[in-house]
Amino acid sequence: MLKGVTESHPVRRRRGRGARERILKAATQLFTAQGVNATGMDQLSTVAEVSKRTLYTHFPSKDELVGAYLQSLVDALLPVPPSPDRPTPSPREQLLAVFDWKRPETTAPFRGCPFLNVSAEVPDPGHSAHQLAAAYKREFARRLTDIARQAGVADPETLGEQLALLFDGAAARGTALNSSHTAACARSIAESLVDAALAGVSVMRPVTSSQRH
Amino acid sequence: MLKGVTESHPVRRRRGRGARERILKAATQLFTAQGVNATGMDQLSTVAEVSKRTLYTHFPSKDELVGAYLQSLVDALLPVPPSPDRPTPSPREQLLAVFDWKRPETTAPFRGCPFLNVSAEVPDPGHSAHQLAAAYKREFARRLTDIARQAGVADPETLGEQLALLFDGAAARGTALNSSHTAACARSIAESLVDAALAGVSVMRPVTSSQRH
DNA sequence: CCTTAAGCATACCGATCGTTTTACATAAGC
DNA sequence: GCTTATGTAAAACGATCGGTATGCTTAAGG
The missing domain is CATH 1.10.10.60 (Homeodomain-like)
Structure with a gap:
């Protein structure tokens, strides 16, 4: 035709x-x-x-x-860690930015995270695609950990892993429910976690101008 | 052969x-x-x-x-809501029980949640399998909401959705990383959310014997 | 220009998928 | 013990998959 x-x-x-x-x-x-x-x-x-x-x-x-x-x-x-030469938002904003999703203007079904989807689509953990996805997911958490560490958080590894888990939850649940509204739910949890972690910072080192917005 | x-x-x-x-x-x-x-x-x-x-x-x-x-x-x-005829653990234990995963004794790769996996494997949202998975995920959150409501939580819908999202995060991330250790991370977040929500209950209604363990 | 690297259409391959067919065997209930 | 619903083995179907072969065309750089 x-x-x-x-x-x-x-x-x-x-x-x-x-x-x-x-x-x-x-x-x-x-x-x-x-x-x-x-x-x-x-x-x-x-x-x-x-x-x-x-x-x-x-x-x-x-x-x-x-x-x-x-x-x-x-x-x-991947979220980018703060660098000295580029103007960066506050650590809080950087950590929470991963939950600000912009849906494409299409009517296509929503599929949250390509790496999570590949992990489910390719069950064999030894397959290159599965391993690439796993490596990305680890690196994703590591970046968040780095941001948290540079912000002076007491336990940056835990916070990074927690935020990564929240992201994956919003992505996977969004794929299942065909909706991106899950990101807001994850973000609200993330805000309390980040704020709680950041609240302990000021007693360790003085609050800087970029501390909170 | x-x-x-x-x-x-x-x-x-x-x-x-x-x-x-x-x-x-x-x-x-x-x-x-x-x-x-x-x-x-x-x-x-x-x-x-x-x-x-x-x-x-x-x-x-x-x-x-x-x-x-x-x-x-x-x-x-599906987690079962508390019923009057069957001895039930405390609401806190019921809500957190969904994060207690028992891995099978096999060496098979870990695949967190079958419904999430089906959602990723069958991209078409109109497919029966995808819709069944979506319905389950909604019902899963609704059960958690019911437990939270019966416990007297102020905003049970939010807590149910939050816990469901944490569960999905642990499951999806576990599938990607081929590990079930993510459940512990999700549970620790869930504990603080549940405890915070439950802390507001005692001012509304007196604490019962099954309130906290 | 004109050479040539790069791209083109299309038919085809073997493997595997979900599904059907053919002809036969037996366990279960009266 | 006979009947029959239920089960069996194995070949083959058409569709579709990832991947290849053949033969031809054209855009790009000197």
Whole structure:
């Protein structure tokens, strides 16, 4: 249906040199929205406007494409620790920022965290995708721990792990209930945990200007 | 390999009338341990020691078997609200009991909550399995809310939703990290939430003997 | 320009999936 | 003990999966 003008190869115009970027972009869209198992390589090549041949020259297997997809998400989704050269919000704001979700304007079903979804979709703990997801989840908690530690929290490891667990709860429950309202619930719990942890800081070191907003 | 004595049909002995129970038992084991997508009907019939013919006479499709599997889990996993005829632990213990996980003695990978896993495995929110999981998750929170309400908590809906979110966080994070240690982290948060909510009760109604342990 | 690296369409492969079919066997209840 | 509902083994179906092969086309850089 809606075939091109002639009958040889005119359906899809050649798109030039940016095949790899289009593939990764399509993988991000489809894997995130549908999951990795429900997304076939045929659909992926169609959405990316790339031939399967080109697809497999850039990524020799689906597993490798999934790996590249997850790797590309790491840089985009991990909370960044405060750095001296960049103006940073308060530690409280940094820790709570992970609960401020912006839903895309689409009507697509809500799927909370791609890494959690991959963990459930690929049951084998030895699979590269599962291990990448586990590594991300550990790193996610570590970043939060670093922020908490730099803020002078007494037990930053516990707070980081607690906030990460709250995030995962909001994400997983949001996926199950097809809603993002869970983030607000998680954030309210996180606020009390962060405030309680931050309340103990002032007795250890004086309150700085960036302490509380 | 390891075929029977003769060469016609002697491999598996006939098991008699309990086919449906064996099927559901095998489905519970395999779907929970491997996920629904990674479990094929062939493996299922083998583990259940049931022919595929019998399998399909009892459950006309895999979707229906998945539905029966999820339905059988509902009764087994939902926390029960306190009833006057049965001796019940304190509300605090009831609410926190959902975080006491008993890992099976196997070396199988840990997969936190079957309903969360199904939600991630079946992305389509309109699919029966996804909707069954969503219904369970809502009912799970409602049961916790009921317990909290009967305990006289000021805002039982919020507490129920918070505890459900903590549970889901521990389950999802446990699946990703292949560990059940997340339950302890969730429980510690839950304890402070429950204790804080329960602390406001005594001013409204006198503390009963079952109030706190 | 013109070469050539890169991309194109499409048919096909073997494997596996859920499901059906065929022909046969036996446990359970009267 | 006979009947029959219930069970069995195994092959095969069509669909779909990840992945490959073939042959051709074109955009991009010197």
